[in-house]
Amino acid sequence: MRWLLLIWLILWGTGVEVRAQAMSRPKNLILMIADGCGPASITMARDYARAVLGRKELALDAIQVGAVRTGSVSSRVTDSAASATAYACGVKTYNGAIAVDTAGRPLATLLEAAKARGMATGLVVTSRITHATPAAFVAHVPRRAMESEIAVQMLDQRVDVLLGGGWAYFLPAAEGGRRADHRNLLREAEKAGYQVVRTAADFRNGVRRPVLGLFGPDHLPYEIDRNPQAVPSLAEMTRTAIALLKEDPEGFFLMVEGSRIDHAGHANDAAAHVLEVLAYDEAVAVALDFARRDGQTLVVSVADHEAGGLSLGRNVDGRGIYDWRPEVLARVQASHERLIPALRQSDRPDSLLRAWLGLDSLRAEEQALVRQATVKPDRWPVVLTELIGRRAVVGWTTNGHTAVDVNLYAFGPGAERLVGSFENDELGRLLAELMGFDLSSLTTTLRQQQPVGESR
Ligand SMILES: [Mg+2]
Ligand SMILES: [Zn+2]
Structure with a gap:
């Protein structure tokens, strides 16, 4: 009698599992x-x-x-x-x-x-x-x-x-x-x-x-x-x-x-x-x-x-910063994809940058970066990443x-x-x-x- 009860319990249990699975199939x-x-x-x-x-x-x-x-x-x-x-x-x-x-x-x-x-x-x-x-x-x-x-x-x-x-x-x-x-x-x-x-x-x-x-x-x-x-x-x-x-x-x-x-x-x-x-x-x-x-x-x-290899928080000028700043990204008006062709054609890239990246003015080290790219336009992707990355304290590794x-x-x-x-x-x-x-x-x-x- 006890065995029968046990067998019944096992069968019932299996049934519950099968029903549960059928119920949970999306x-x-x-x-x-x-x-x-x-x-x-x-x-x-x-x-x-x-x-x-x-x-x-x-x-x-x-x-x-x-x-x-x-x-x-x-x-x-x-x-x-x-x-x-x-x-x-x-x-x-x-x-x-x-x-x-x-x-x-x-x-x-x-x-x-x-x-x-x-x-x-x-x-x-x-x-x-x-x-x-x-x-x-x-x-x-x-x-x-x-x-x-x-x-x-x-x-x-x-x-x-x-x-x-x-x-x-x-x-x-x-x-x-x-x-x-x-x-x-x-x-x-x-x-x-x-x-x-x-x-x-x-x-x-x-x-x-x-x-x-x-x-x-x-x-x-x-x-x-x-x-x-x-x-x-x-x-x-x-x-x-x-x-x-x-x-x-x-x-x-x-x-x-x-x-x-x-x-x-x-x-x-x-x-x-x-x-x-x-x-x-x-x-x-x-x-x-x-x-x-x-x-x-x-x-x-x-x-x-x-x-x-995105990082929120990074070294800026050799020092690890305990912060990152989303507001910097909110001021950016366009992707690099759209910005770079315009920068390559412009003879006033710094004013373009201030407008499109929402930068008030360019600091000395930022002006140096911009000069790099003006001389060597292939540098624009790296320079844009660095301009934004330094201000937003965002890093990339690859x-x-x-x-x-x-x-x-x-x-x-x-x-x-x-x-x-x-x-x-x-x-x-x-x-x-x-x-x-x-x-x-x-x-x-x-x-x-x-x-x-x-x-x-
Ligand atoms: Mg895909
Ligand atoms: Zn990919």
């Missing part, structure tokens, strides 16, 4: 990737939000759950392609690989698994949409530079919502694009049923599924340079994407990338960087707002790696990426499983498991369909 997954956003970038954005915008904290702060280690197979310092592949496919690979393993064989992605289940899918970015991070969810190529091929594979996937920049890789050279094969993929997309939009006005007039919205030939402008009339924000694109995707009864998978946080890190451009992180955080707020009301959506935010762990954030059903410190590939596999996706068997199917290295 219907929708919104995966947000802050490209090149290390922990210091988050602190920087929060301090800026407090000091300049009068806010208490970031939307992200409420949902922090852990950390991710980002190394790839080929290096302790990953690139975006290898790290995005780890998240999309649950497998570590070499730097430059787009959803292929170290032998160049295709790996099934979260987006492909969502499609296989009949879910709606979307990619929203601020870079060229053929850039490494979004590419790793929809294309399988051995090198991230193969953006013409990535564009073809992206459209073949019939993703429901594609929003970002980079129409150049969809147009032939004769029509102002970068394609060598004379194909006009925008026209082909339209023939395949896509609504193709290229202006913010058309986008705001109303879009339907499937939609291909590309708002510039290359990366979209940095937030600090963006004209809101001409280019939608990441938050706006995210809101529209969710509105289009949430109608699907099978649920949806959406990847949203704050792509250019990374670019501003590479450029050591502190003012551009902090506004990119804040624009990303606004997109996170949009996703969270939906998820809180919906109750069946898992929102995960992660970075693919750190960029720039124009590339670093190996530091990045923050992990999650909200919604399954979020409790993401508490802790994970390898990037482990996180990819965990997301697949939480969604009930079988990436291994999909990979097998994929390899039967698509022979190694053969482009379609």
Whole structure:
């Protein structure tokens, strides 16, 4: 009798666990990737939000759950392609690989698994949409530079919502694009049923599924340079994407990338960087707002790696300063990307600098820096970084990426499983498991369909 009771208790317990798991399986997954956003970038954005915008904290702060280690197979310092592949496919690979393993064989992605289940899918970015991070969810190529091929594979996937920049890789050279094969993929997309939009006005007039919205030939402008009339924000694109995707009864998978946080890190451009992180955080707020009301959506935010080796607090003239000053960044009017061409052409760079960087006057050591660049214009990037860095007490150690762990954030059903410190590939596999996706068997199917290295 007692044994029977024990067996019953075990069976009942298992049942509870199965029911609990079924209950916690999310219907929708919104995966947000802050490209090149290390922990210091988050602190920087929060301090800026407090000091300049009068806010208490970031939307992200409420949902922090852990950390991710980002190394790839080929290096302790990953690139975006290898790290995005780890998240999309649950497998570590070499730097430059787009959803292929170290032998160049295709790996099934979260987006492909969502499609296989009949879910709606979307990619929203601020870079060229053929850039490494979004590419790793929809294309399988051995090198991230193969953006013409990535564009073809992206459209073949019939993703429901594609929003970002980079129409150049969809147009032939004769029509102002970068394609060598004379194909006009925008026209082909339209023939395949896509609504193709290229202006913010058309986008705001109303879009339907499937939609291909590309708002510039290359990366979209940095937030600090963006004209809101001409280019939608990441938050706006995210809101529209969710509105289009949430109608699907099978649920949806959406990847949203704050792509250019990374670019501003590479450029050591502190003012551009902090506004990119804040624009990303606004997109996170949009996703969270939906998820809180919906109750069946898992929102995960992660970075693919750190960029720039950012430091808040640094040596100035050989002395470590115990402070950093967000107000200095708030006065800057433009990114280095926009400023440097103007400085190169100007014969009065110091007055330009005072206006654009919001500097009252140039101190002696700053004037010396400006003279360096006036003589040798290649020095402008370093000089701008130093002018702002000294005043803001912000330091950078590289124009590339670093190996530091990045923050992990999650909200919604399954979020409790993401508490802790994970390898990037482990996180990819965990997301697949939480969604009930079988990436291994999909990979097998994929390899039967698509022979190694053969482009379609
Ligand atoms: Mg990226
Ligand atoms: Zn990068």
